[in-house]
Amino acid sequence: MPLAQDIRSAREAVEHLLDEVGLRAFVYTVERKEGGWVLAVECAMKEGWQAVRLRVDPAELRASLSDAAVRERLRAEWGPHLRACAKRGPGAWEHFEHGADVGVRGRGASRAEAFAQAALALTAVVTDLAEVEPRERVAIECEAPDDELLFAEWLNALVYEMSTRKMLFSRFRVRIRGGRLAGAAWGEQVDVARHHPAVEVKGATYTTLRVARDNGGWVAQTVVDV
C-alpha cells in the first residue's frame, strides 16, 4: 500500500481511538520514523500541555478500524501513558420545545464538543440513539462566515448525508479552525424494523439559532424542521 494511504488510515484510526479515550484537547502526528511508526500526542493537562510518544504498528491501526477487539487492546495500551491528560467534561444534549418542530441543543467544554453533542440531539429526533451502531465513518466538511451559520451548516451537512446515504449517525467528531469545520460522523444504514425512525429532518432553521459561551462551556442550538 502506498505511504499516503497508510498515513490516511493510520490518522483515521488514531483519531477514533484518542476520541474514545476522551481527552479534553489534543494535537497529534503519526509519522514513519527511525524504521518504525511513531504517534506523537500533545494533550492538555490541568495546567499546560504534555507530550507523549508511542510506537505504533500501521497494520494494527488499520485493523482497529474494523475490529473492536484490536481497538480495545490499543486503548488499554495507550491509556496509562495518557493518564495525566485532562478528560473531557460530560457534554450534554437535549431537545427543547417548538410548536411544530423540534429544538436541538448541545453543550460542551468547547464549541466543537457542543456541535458534536447537538448532532446527537439531531439523531435523537429521528430514533433512539442507543439503537444506532457507529459502524461506518462519513467525513464532513463545511464552512461559514460565523459560528452560528457554521453550526447550521454542520447540522445541514448531517441531514444531507442522512438523506442521501439513508443512514443514521450516533458518534461525531468535530474540529473547527477559523470558519471551517472538519468532522466525521459514524453510523449505519437505516433499519426500519430496529430504528422505528419517527420522522425525517428536512433541515436546520435559524430559529433560536445560538452558539455562545455559557456557564464556562459552550452551547450550540437551533430549531430543525421535521
Next chain:
Amino acid sequence: MDLNLLERRSEYEWEIPQQGAMRVPAVIFASEALMRDMDRKVYEQAVNVAALPGIVKASYAMPDAHWGYGFPIGGVAAFDPDEGGVVSAGGVGFDISCGVRCLHTGLTRPDVVAVQQALAHELSRAIPAGVGSTGEIRLGDAEMDAMLAGGAAWAVQRGWGVPEDLERIEENGQMKHAKPGCVSPQAKKRQRDEMGTLGSGNHYLEVQEVTRVHDEAIARAYGLALGDIVVMIHCGSRGLGHQIGTDFLKRMAIAAPQHGIRLPDRELACAPINSEVGQDYLGAMRAGINCALANRQILTDLVRKVFRRMLPQARLPLLYDVSHNTCKVEEHRTDGGKRKLYVHRKGATRAFGPGHPDVPGALRAAGQPVLIGGSMGTGSYVLAGTKESEALAFSSACHGAGRAMSRHQALKTWKGRAVVDQLAARGIIVKSPSMRGIAEEAPEAYKDVAAVVDAADAAGLARTVARLEPLVCVKG
C-alpha cells in the same frame, strides 16, 4: 396570547396596529378561543414580517397559525417588487409546495369496508413511506431537469396519469418560469431516489368518507355527496425542496447586508425580488413546486393501480390539488389599483373565489376547492374560496390543524401500538413503518381541526363544503 395586545376589528379579525419598525399592520383571523390558545410567537413573527421591505397592506395569520421559522406557519404576506419587495425562503418553508390532493373514487362506504384490511395492506405496500424509503423511479440529470421544468405535466407525459388531471391542479400542473439550473446538485442528489415517495411526519395518504355535507350546492359542483369515498394525499417536494430551502436560507442570510436589508432576526432571511439571489430563489423554488406536483402525480398513479387491482369498478379522477407552502405572482386589487404581487403562503392555502379565471372551468362558479388535512383519526375538510377572501387576505385560507403538543410530549404520552388499536376500534386502519412515528402523530397531539375550519368559514376566508373521515391511513 394576551388579547390586550390586539385590537378586535370584528369577531374573527384581530389587528396588531402598525408600530415601531412595522411598515403595515398585522392581522390574525381566529375565534377568541383560538386566539387565547395561540402561541405568543405568532404575534412576534407576524410583527417581524410586517417590517420587511415592500410588504403590501398587512402581514396576515390564518386561524391555524403557530410558531414557525421567520414567518409564522399559517402566515400570508404579499410583496411589491416595484417598492423594494422581497422574497423569503423562510416565508415559503423547507417543504416547498407541500400540499393536499383529493381524488374521487366513485365508491361508497360498503365497497371499501368489504376490502378495508386488504386495501390498507396493498396501499402501504405500493406507497413508499417513512424515513429512508425510496421510490422505483431513478432520474438521470436531463430527466431530473425535465421534471423540474414540467411538474405534473411531465409526469403525465411519462404515463403517470391522464391529461385531464392537469386542469385540476394549481398552475395546470406546471409552474412556469422554473429554473432547474438554479437548483443545486445537492438538492438534485437528495431527490434521485425519492420520486413517488410520501415522506414522513405529518404526511399521509388516506381513504376517506364524506360524513357531512355543509354546502349542498358547492358539494354538487365538486362532485361530492354524503357517503362518497375519496383518497386524500398530503405530501411535498421531498428532499429536493428541503435542500433548496436550506441552500437559499444561507445565501439570503449572507447576502442581506449587501442588499441593505437589516434583519431583526436571521430567520427572516430574504432578498429583494429584483436581485440575483431573489431571482435565483424564485427559479429554484418554482422548480421545487414542480417537483412536489410531479411527486403527487406519481403517487396518484400508484394509488390508481392499487384500486384497479382491488376495486376495478373504481374511477379515480382528480377533484383538486392545492399547495400550501409557496410564493406565487398574483394580480390583486389594492388601494393603489390592480397590482402584481409576490404572495407568500406558508402553511396557508390559496383560496380563489367564484369566477376567478385560474379556477378550472367546471369548478369556477363554485370557487376554488380548499383542501384541509386533519390529523389521522380526525376529520379533513373541503372548503371553497370566497369572493370576499381577496379583500381579507389576498385570497388565502388555513391549511390544517396545527400541533397542540410537541413530538417529545406526544411520545411520552402515547404508545404507537395503543394508538393503532384505538383507531382500529373506531374503524380506522393505520399503516406505518414506525410505531414511534404514530405515537408522535397521535390525533390528540393536534388541535381541533373543526375549530380552525369554523373560524376560517366565519371569518369569510373560505366556505365549508364537506367533512371527511378516514377509513384507511398510510403514514410515513
